[in-house]
């Protein structure tokens with residue numbers, strides 16, 4: 001169970017104009033601007049739910065995932081995941097979660113994928129038998145047989161993403177955070193990733209929080225949508241309720257674009 005109450009996070013960044021004289025000036029006098037990445041966010045996610053967390057670029061989606069995974073400490077607010085505060089009990093918390101950032105890799109770049117898996121086994125202290133069974137299961141489901149001995153840098157994007165997903169699940173986490181998991185993938189790879197996540201949820205009741213700009217991912221995988229903009233949670237309801245907002249002949253992409261305009265986000 002994930003409970004988030006009144007979460008706030010503000011980033012303070014230096015304002016810098018272009019040019020050498022501005023660079024010199026900024027050595028003596030700096031102006032700062034504040035960005036409210038998370039502005040009073042509250043929600044609850046029960047075990048086994050698949051949630052789509054959507055919003056435009058810069059809305060605060062990744063910041064939320066970072067707080068929930070314990071990477072980022074909020075300024076204010078509460079968050080309890082399976083009874084733990086993520087950023088305070090990180091060591092224990094990471095055993096419960098798997099995280100896939102589509103735009104970043106958690107695999108070691110120059111070594112065969114299987115070596116990354118072995119390292120993760122040691123990091124998560126996965127017992128040998130449990131690791132072997134899990135690796136075999138993931139290898140079969142994600143069709144990794146031919147690529148486990150290839151180094152990450154030599155994999156295609158689709159192959160790498162399947163390996164990333166397997167790596168995030170080796171320790172059998174109860175919660176999976178997927179941040180743009182199908183970005184840049186071809187249609188076949190996208191369908192494979194979606195199918196796998198559906199199976200995972202069905203078999204293990206894994207909670208899935210998916211952030212993406214791909215509304216087909218959202219439609220295929222989630223039963224609840226949360227829409228965030230400028231750090232604020234603007235909509236939270238079932239996929240059906242969300243779809244009902246669409247006008248006649250309006251696609252989900254068009255609906256989302258209209259909502260972004262409507263909310264000025």
Ligand SMILES: Nc1ncnc2c1ncn2[C@@H]1O[C@H](COP(=O)(O)OP(=O)(O)OP(=O)(O)O)[C@@H](O)[C@H]1O
Pocket residue numbers: 011012013035036037055056057058059060061062063064
């Ligand atoms: N480390 C940081 N320092 C300063 N500002 C940051 C930092 N991380 C995020 N921000 C700002 O916080 C806001 C929310 O960023 P976040 O990455 O959470 O958005 P997002 O919804 O994930 O966007 P995208 O869809 O582009 O990935 C943005 O305005 C971003 O510039």
